[in-house]
Each structure stands twice: as C-alpha cells, then as structure tokens.
Amino acid sequence: MKALNDAIRTFGRGTGQNVVKVDMFLNHRIDTGLLFAMGRELADHFEKQRPTLVLTVEASGIALAVAAAHALGDLPVVFAKKSAASNQSGDMATAPVHSFTHQQDVQIRVDRRYIPIGSRVLIIDDFLAEGSAVGGLTRIVESLGAKVCGVGIGIEKGFQSGGQKLRESGVDLMSLAVIRSIHDGVIELEDD
Amino acid sequence: MKALNDAIRTFGRGTGQNVVKVDMFLNHRIDTGLLFAMGRELADHFEKQRPTLVLTVEASGIALAVAAAHALGDLPVVFAKKSAASNQSGDMATAPVHSFTHQQDVQIRVDRRYIPIGSRVLIIDDFLAEGSAVGGLTRIVESLGAKVCGVGIGIEKGFQSGGQKLRESGVDLMSLAVIRSIHDGVIELEDD
Numbered sequence: 001m002k003a004l005n006d007a008i009r010t011f012g013r014g015t016g017q018n019v020v021k022v023d024m025f026l027n028h029r030i031d032t033g034l035l036f037a038m039g040r041e042l043a044d045h046f047e048k049q050r051p052t053l054v055l056t057v058e059a060s061g062i063a064l065a066v067a068a069a070h071a072l073g074d075l076p077v078v079f080a081k082k083s084a085a086s087n088q089s090g091d092m093a094t095a096p097v098h099s100f101t102h103q104q105d106v107q108i109r110v111d112r113r114y115i116p117i118g119s120r121v122l123i124i125d126d127f128l129a130e131g132s133a134v135g136g137l138t139r140i141v142e143s144l145g146a147k148v149c150g151v152g153i154g155i156e157k158g159f160q161s162g163g164q165k166l167r168e169s170g171v172d173l174m175s176l177a178v179i180r181s182i183h184d185g186v187i188e189l190e191d192d
Numbered sequence: 193m194k195a196l197n198d199a200i201r202t203f204g205r206g207t208g209q210n211v212v213k214v215d216m217f218l219n220h221r222i223d224t225g226l227l228f229a230m231g232r233e234l235a236d237h238f239e240k241q242r243p244t245l246v247l248t249v250e251a252s253g254i255a256l257a258v259a260a261a262h263a264l265g266d267l268p269v270v271f272a273k274k275s276a277a278s279n280q281s282g283d284m285a286t287a288p289v290h291s292f293t294h295q296q297d298v299q300i301r302v303d304r305r306y307i308p309i310g311s312r313v314l315i316i317d318d319f320l321a322e323g324s325a326v327g328g329l330t331r332i333v334e335s336l337g338a339k340v341c342g343v344g345i346g347i348e349k350g351f352q353s354g355g356q357k358l359r360e361s362g363v364d365l366m367s368l369a370v371i372r373s374i375h376d377g378v379i380e381l382e383d384d
Binding site for chain 2: 023024028029030031032033035036058059060062063066067069070074075076077078079081083102110111113114
C-alpha cells in the first residue's frame with residue numbers, strides 16, 4: 001500500500017536488524033487518515049470472505065481493527081486481553097503468546113461468549129513477525145467452534161517466519177506493507 | 193445519548209455498588225456502529241473547541257478516541273502507554289495513575305514529541321470514575337506546554353467524584369452516559 005510504504009520510509013526508524021519503530025503514525029501516535037485508508041484497503045480485500053467478526057489483541061491492534069471493521073459495515077470487534085482484571089468474567093478462552101516487545105510470554109484471553117460458534121473471524125493486527133499473536137488468536141477461535149477466514153496485517157516483517165508459515169497453511173493473508181530487511185537502521189520495503 | 197443508555201440498560205451488568213461491566217459492547221467486544229455514533233456525538237460537541245489532537249490511554253480508550261478523531265476530520269490520536277517496552281524511546285513524559293480495575297498504580301507515559309507545544313488536546317476515555325486517568329493525562333499535557341480543551345467520556349460514574357471535580361475546575365466535560373447509582377446490580381442512569 002503506497003501511502004503506508006511512504007509513511008514507513010518517511011517516519012519509520014529501523015534499529016539493528018529487526019526492530020522498526022512506527023510510533024509516529026501507527027502505534028503510539030496514530031495518523032487517523034492513514035489508519036482509515038488502511039482499514040478500507042483491508043476491507044476491500046476481505047469482503048469476499050464474508051467475515052462476521054473482527055478479532056485483534058490489545059493494545060496496538062485495536063485502532064486498525066476498528067477502522068477495518070467500520071469499512072466492512074460496522075462488524076463487531078473483539079480484542080483479546082493480555083492480563084486478568086477484576087471486571088472480567090471467569091469464562092475466558094486463553095492461549096499463550098510470546099511478546100517480543102516485552103520479552104515475555106503472556107496469556108491472551110477472550111470471553112467465550114463474544115465469538116459465537118460458526119463465526120467467520122477476520123484477525124487484524126498492526127505487526128506480523130513470527131506469528132505468535134496470530135497463532136494464539138487462531139487457537140482461541142478454533143477452540144470455540146469458529147473459523148478464521150482471513151488475517152489482515154499492517155506491517156509484516158518479511159524476514160521473519162510468520163507470513164511464510166501462514167501462507168503455506170493456506171490462510172488468506174494480506175499485509176499492507178512488507179519489510180524485506182533492516183540493516184544498520186535502513187529499512188528496505190517490498191515494492192509497492 | 194439514547195443509544196448508549198439503551199445499550200447499558202440491555203447489556204450492562206452491575207455488580208455490587210460500583211462496578212458496571214460493558215464488555216459486550218464497549219471494552220472487550222465493541223459494537224462498532226454504536227462506537228462511531230458515540231464518536232460523532234463527541235465530535236459535534238467539541239468541534240467548537242478546535243482541538244488539534246486527541247489523547248487517550250491504552251487499551252480500552254483507543255477505540256472511542258479513534259472514532260471521535262475520525263469524526264473530527266481525522267485528527268491525530270496519541271495514546272498513553274501503561275508499561276515500558278523495548279521499542280519505546282527514552283524521552284517520555286510520565287504521570288502516576290491509579291487503576292481501580294487492576295488495583296494498582298501505573299506510570300502512564302507519552303513520547304514528548306507527540307504533543308507539540310501549543311496543541312489543543314481533547315482527552316477521550318471510555319470511563320470516568322475518580323478521574324485519575326484524566327488527571328494524569330492533563331498533567332502530561334500541561335507539562336509539555338499544551339492545553340486540554342475538553343474531556344469526552346463514554347460512561348461517567350456519576351456517584352464517584354471525577355466528573356464533579358472536572359466540572360468545578362471549569363473543564364468542558366461531556367459524558368455520553370452518566371450512571372447515577374448501582375444497587376445490588378441494578379444500574380440507574382441519568383435521564384437521556
């Protein structure tokens with residue numbers, strides 16, 4: 001997606017070999033115009049899958065999930081939580097996910113009532129690296145008798161294995177931008 | 193706001209004297225149509241304040257902030273983070289906030305570059321209780337030479353002190369729904 005590639009080129013900051021900071025427009029400060037254009041692009045691609053629900057994981061997936069769900073005709077959005085809280089019910093489906101950002105494993109959790117049996121679930125997340133979050137969300141969806149009908153990603157790290165694994169498993173994966181490599185802070189993108 | 197009051201009456205679950213769960217439509221599963229109607233209502237009220245930026249705190253404030261910012265002509269959204277992460281820069285403005293949901297104090301943090309001096313900041317959050325989050329966000333905004341031009345809230349707990357304190361201090365506060373009381377699980381709303 002050209003506008004996203006342009007934003008990554010202009011504002012993205014690469015660090016070392018695999019960290020890219022997009023704080024300026026995607027996951028700390030949000031460029032709302034770009035966000036809704038990204039949501040529109042994902043909706044155009046996934047409409048044919050007839051999703052009934054959008055699923056993401058807090059916190060930085062929420063904005064893109066909401067934008068995509070709005071463009072898909074205001075589908076409901078469910079976001080998995082990363083911690084237990086006093087206002088949650090006891091009936092949560094859980095899966096372990098490794099957070100590379102926080103260097104730890106977390107149990108993500110979704111209230112079972114919010115993914116009805118037979119749902120066609122579109123998973124949305126801001127980043128795809130090793131695919132740990134998408135894997136955890138998929139396990140939760142399938143454990144509840146629902147089906148993942150697509151995975152929509154803002155930025156895929158093409159040099160990590162998550163995207164390849166998903167494509168090989170036959171998942172309909174769309175990444176709006178793919179980073180081919182980061183070398184000494186220089187970000188190289190797949191062509192738009 | 194009638195549609196929000198209706199959703200609280202239909203799906204909200206009161207517990208004890210001060211917990212209201214709106215997981216079903218606002219902060220775990222999101223009713224996207226209602227969310228954007230709420231954003232539109234906040235935008236209609238705050239347009240006159242000419243905000244240049246929307247500020248919220250992760251995670252459950254993000255969806256409403258994005259919807260309001262979209263209705264205000266795609267203003268940028270900044271969300272304060274609740275934990276340090278390896279991909280954050282060192283230059284963060286911080287403030288302590290008490291989380292009643294998690295029963296602990298957290299340091300919320302915002303990258304200083306994302307609230308330019310002179311910004312007119314609209315603070316958005318899903319809930320207002322004692323006003324701890326709004327207070328922390330306000331301290332951050334003012335420490336950066338910017339100004340809070342309004343506070344837009346999804347659901348105010350009218351029986352806690354946050355709303356009264358803000359109104360007395362002259363802040364332009366709009367709460368889309370106000371809960372007057374919760375008694376033995378029964379939620380009483382101020383009239384819509």
